[in-house]
Amino acid sequence: MHELSLAEGVVRIVLDSAKAESFTRVRRLRLSASKLSGVEIPALRFALEAIVPGTPLDGARIQIDEPPGCAWCFNCNANIEVASRLDACPRCGGHRYRASEEGLRVVELEVD
Numbered sequence: 001m002h003e004l005s006l007a008e009g010v011v012r013i014v015l016d017s018a019k020a021e022s023f024t025r026v027r028r029l030r031l032s033a034s035k036l037s038g039v040e041i042p043a044l045r046f047a048l049e050a051i052v053p054g055t056p057l058d059g060a061r062i063q064i065d066e067p068p069g070c071a072w073c074f075n076c077n078a079n080i081e082v083a084s085r086l087d088a089c090p091r092c093g094g095h096r097y098r099a100s101e102e103g104l105r106v107v108e109l110e111v112d
Contacts, residue, residue: 003040006104007047011055013106018056021111026060028110034102035083036069044104056111065107071097
């Protein structure tokens with residue numbers, strides 16, 4: 001399960017931040033995974049719920065944003081937003097574009 005390793009990475013980031021910034025509890029965690037990231041949001045949420053007990057994330061509200069993906073269209077030479085790798089360019093209708101390397105990102109931590 002790809003999302004389990006992503007969840008473990010998020011917890012590792014939080015633990016490293018807790019050590020560096022001297023906090024013990026996270027109230028809110030905000031993540032971002034674009035539509036082109038390949039992240040299954042329900043599976044990620046399930047994985048996080050399974051591994052956060054006993055960590056500073058235990059009891060935290062977890063928000064996962066899923067913005068459209070960004071890509072570069074080779075036909076019209078423009079940055080575009082698409083919801084799926086199967087979508088056509090919204091400007092020219094072409095399918096020749098390169099998706100930006102957008103994965104899962106920690107956007108915000110609200111801590112105690």
